Amino acid sequence: MRDARHGAARLLVVDDNKVNRLLLARNLELQGHRVALAENGRVALDMLRRESFDLLLLDMEMPEMDGFQVLEQLVNDLNLRDLPVIVTSSLEGVANIVRCIELGAEDYLTKPVNPVLLKARIGASLEKKRLRDQQKELVRRFATPEVAQHLQESGFALGGTRVRASVLFCDIRDFTPLAESQPPEETIELLNTYYTLMFDAISDHGGVVTMMMGDGLMAVFGAPLPLPDHCASAVRAALEMVQMMELFNVERAAAAKPQIRIGIGIASGEMVAGYTGTNERATYTCIGNTVNLAARLEAHTKVAARAILIDSETRAGLAGLIPSESLGAAPFKGIAAPVEVFAVTAG
Amino acid sequence: MRTSSAGPGGDSQCPPVGHAANDMTQPTIDQATFDELKETAGAEFVVELVDTFLAEAPPMLDDLRSALAAGDADRFRRAAHSLKSNSNTFGASALGAMARELELGGLDRALAAGGAPLAALVDEYARVAAALAELRDA
Numbered sequence: 001m002r003d004a005r006h007g008a009a010r011l012l013v014v015d016d017n018k019v020n021r022l023l024l025a026r027n028l029e030l031q032g033h034r035v036a037l038a039e040n041g042r043v044a045l046d047m048l049r050r051e052s053f054d055l056l057l058l059d060m061e062m063p064e065m066d067g068f069q070v071l072e073q074l075v076n077d078l079n080l081r082d083l084p085v086i087v088t089s090s091l092e093g094v095a096n097i098v099r100c101i102e103l104g105a106e107d108y109l110t111k112p113v114n115p116v117l118l119k120a121r122i123g124a125s126l127e128k129k130r131l132r133d134q135q136k137e138l139v140r141r142f143a144t145p146e147v148a149q150h151l152q153e154s155g156f157a158l159g160g161t162r163v164r165a166s167v168l169f170c171d172i173r174d175f176t177p178l179a180e181s182q183p184p185e186e187t188i189e190l191l192n193t194y195y196t197l198m199f200d201a202i203s204d205h206g207g208v209v210t211m212m213m214g215d216g217l218m219a220v221f222g223a224p225l226p227l228p229d230h231c232a233s234a235v236r237a238a239l240e241m242v243q244m245m246e247l248f249n250v251e252r253a254a255a256a257k258p259q260i261r262i263g264i265g266i267a268s269g270e271m272v273a274g275y276t277g278t279n280e281r282a283t284y285t286c287i288g289n290t291v292n293l294a295a296r297l298e299a300h301t302k303v304a305a306r307a308i309l310i311d312s313e314t315r316a317g318l319a320g321l322i323p324s325e326s327l328g329a330a331p332f333k334g335i336a337a338p339v340e341v342f343a344v345t346a347g
Numbered sequence: 348m349r350t351s352s353a354g355p356g357g358d359s360q361c362p363p364v365g366h367a368a369n370d371m372t373q374p375t376i377d378q379a380t381f382d383e384l385k386e387t388a389g390a391e392f393v394v395e396l397v398d399t400f401l402a403e404a405p406p407m408l409d410d411l412r413s414a415l416a417a418g419d420a421d422r423f424r425r426a427a428h429s430l431k432s433n434s435n436t437f438g439a440s441a442l443g444a445m446a447r448e449l450e451l452g453g454l455d456r457a458l459a460a461g462g463a464p465l466a467a468l469v470d471e472y473a474r475v476a477a478a479l480a481e482l483r484d485a
Contacts, residue, residue: 063425
């Protein structure tokens with residue numbers, strides 16, 4: 001279907017201006033590519049979700065849905081996030097260019113676009129895409145359950161792999177004042193009970209706890225062993241964790257002790273997972289933006305006054321099986337664009 | 348929204364945009380740019396492209412006028428942006444510079460200037476349209 005290797009590719013040109021659209025399409029056709037046209041972001045997204053393209057040439061300043069909005073949508077779309085995007089614009093200001101790149105655009109060409117430059121940039125983008133596709137295929141083959149099982153049995157060599165997984169962060173709300181208001185042995189006992197309940201809920205659903213720190217923990221679903229429904233597994237574990245704490249609180253209420261509330265954040269996506277450390281002391285860990293996002297979502301539970309918050313990718317993975325509610329987009333430290341946050345509403 | 352400042356030398360925060368619009372020595376269409384366009388895209392295609400521009404530009408000018416009248420800053424900026432982009436494609440540098448000035452200065456500055464920059468741009472467009480038609484038919 002795709003013949004990117006031979007230089008010709010299927011490209012989508014999005015520009016609200018007809019002269020720009022025609023000229024860009026002409027230049028690309030002269031370079032041997034097949035070109036489809038869209039006059040704004042919304043039309044382009046519809047086409048991208050219907051048909052397969054190798055590369056998107058995107059104008060920024062457009063009515064209805066502008067280029068920035070398109071880039072944001074692409075990042076959050078599992079099927080489209082790896083589509084290379086070259087921005088062609090005459091937007092003024094370096095800040096706008098930076099924003100495009102931060103939102104995942106691969107390159108930025110100023111209009112009027114120089115045809116020679118255009119050819120070079122498109123060639124480079126298509127080649128990068130080809131290598132990325134190859135790598136993804138390798139990882140996909142690499143991370144079969146059999147291979148992961150074998151690695152586990154052989155003790156896991158240090159070094160990482162790229163995996164798709166869900167990460168869960170959990171902690172006890174307002175734990176520090178609680179810990180300071182009671183005898184230390186009671187705090188330790190509380191933590192032990194809490195961890196026991198949480199570990200059970202997590203492992204029941206195929207998750208692995210990778211980190212404990214104070215009253216917080218991190219768990220991963222989908223690594224080291226792949227888990228096909230890692231999003232739903234993580235959310236089911238979270239629901240069980242909340243339920244466990246409710247039962248625990250009934251006990252505590254009977255003993256006239258303060259209630260314990262937890263906050264849970266879950267994010268899903270690609271991350272680097274592996275054993276890290278030395279040969280004597282190593283820990284299994286996951287690193288990447290998904291992990292950062294899960295931690296931010298967990299912190300955000302306090303602001304949102306919800307027990308379980310998830311990102312759009314986790315929500316997409318639930319396929320509607322577990323109800324959730326959008327809380328709109330929230331800005332998070334260290335993450336370029338505001339992130340749509342969902343609260344799990346099922347009990 | 349930035350506050351507007353009337354006239355040149357005001358303490359506006361906009362970057363300087365030069366005086367290309369008033370530079371009478373500048374040709375209406377930069378021949379080298381136009382020739383290069385013909386060479387890379389093909390003479391026949393450029394005829395089509397000129398026709399498209401001549402059809403699309405008047406609605407852009409209408410858009411600028413009505414956005415100015417309605418106080419629609421977004422639409423004003425977008426129309427100026429489009430016109431800038433197309434002018435530069437054909438080598439209409441003076442028109443491009445004037446459109447850029449409107450894009451960067453925004454609605455406030457255009458209003459403060461009493462619509463004069465827009466009127467000048469419309470005049471320049473008439474010269475560009477005539478020159479492009481001549482080049483097309485040459």
